[in-house]
Amino acid sequence: MVVEIIKKCSSIKKEIRNFFDSRGFLEVETPLLSPHLIPESSIENFKTDLISPYKGNSPLFLTPSPEIWMKQLLARGSGDIYQICKSFRNSEQISAIHNPEFTMLEWYKTGITSDANIKICEDLIDSISLSETPQKCRPPFRVMTMEEAFRELGGFSLEENLDSESLLGLLSDHNIPGSSNDSWEVLFHKLFLTLIEPELPTEKPLVLKNYPSRLSTLAADVTGTPWSDRWELYINGIEIANCYTEETDLKKMQNYYQNETSIKAAEAVIPVVSSEKWLAGMAGFPSCSGSAIGVDRLLAALLGMKGIQGVILFPLDDILL
């Protein structure tokens, strides 16, 4: 543990708050223990129980992101909000860039799309960079679409190969094992993670935008295209942020919710309790863009460190009995 690093991390977190406060965002604190979650099929959760001697016990989940309650605040008219909080993800490998408990910064700005949020993210990172922050971790960002990334780095069009059969063919062409039993999402990720992501340019922070809308998320579609209005930020080849133009159509949200709930019920080790009440509370959800940043990874990048060891003071790996 290096006190100098703790001081710098603390000061950067203050600067993050200053940044959002000065832009009229309201800081909020939402529950980390929740009786239900948005069923994200790719995330395993931590489950615990509320023990009540009077009313019986209730299952509770540690939130994998503050999204669930921040969105309810937006639906109730909170306006622009941000939060820095702990988030929890189970069943992930503990490594130089993963810890089951981590710090997340999430903000929502109403009336904008994800494109406008690129500028906010750029301004944020510019304003909190330190003298030792490597040049390759500083704005301006480079912006690239998924289609451009596949054309430039893979030598083929993603848009022309979006069906499972074509993806399988491309995997086979590149000697990457894939099977017709793999879901579309798995085939896409095998191709993207093997061929494209390791080759993404790292000389500047990179915004990769317009993900295939077949990847099921709560991001809105880019009308008339096979893409969703979503981007991720990579700094030094590591994914730091995820941003959506948020879906506001309640029917589409409901479809997402039901679809993910059924996948979760079939595949998850920890099945989550889903609640129609959450959807009911989403009536009035405004058009907005939400962005989430892994703060530990961001701090590591700003401090010129390779991983989150040192930024996270007691990584789980070190304190597990």
Next chain:
Amino acid sequence: MGQIKAGAIAKGTFLLEKDTPFIVVEREFVNPGKGSAFARLKLKNLRTGAVLKVTHKTQDAVEEIDVEDVSSQFLYSDGESYHFMNTVTFEQYEIPMVSMEDMQYFLKEGESYKVVRWGNESLDIKLPPKIDFLVTEAEDGVKGDTVQGATKYVKVETGLTVKVPIFIKEGETIRVNVETKEYQERINN
């Protein structure tokens, strides 16, 4: 032969992909912003040395090869293959050099190593973490140079170039870390 979950694969694991033996040379876990957890692997084909990049869901089962480490003496290389002899059965093994980058710098004739065997095939050579080498070429340190940490390069008996402290002389023995190829210490004969 057994199955291993991709999430449990470590660097150095021996795998079978498309009926070909591979060793895992790099392993990284990736959790895309939206999607399952994946293990991204860089594999080396143990027959050709060619590198194959693959990505598996961490839950996917992959074929792991059951290998055996056999103590063997290094006999010689003929430019194509390394030749070893099992120190117990005296059986001779041949391993193509093509998949063994830099191995020639660590093999000393007559020394014992572990040969990794899979059935009747020799796949790999396991080196000890540290090996002692005779320094065969070294320039003298500059007289009067007492600056701490001053270094120079020397050549050892296998042709490997090692960065060493300035006091190391030709004819001395040094211990080298095999993975990093870094000087560890001087060995007094």
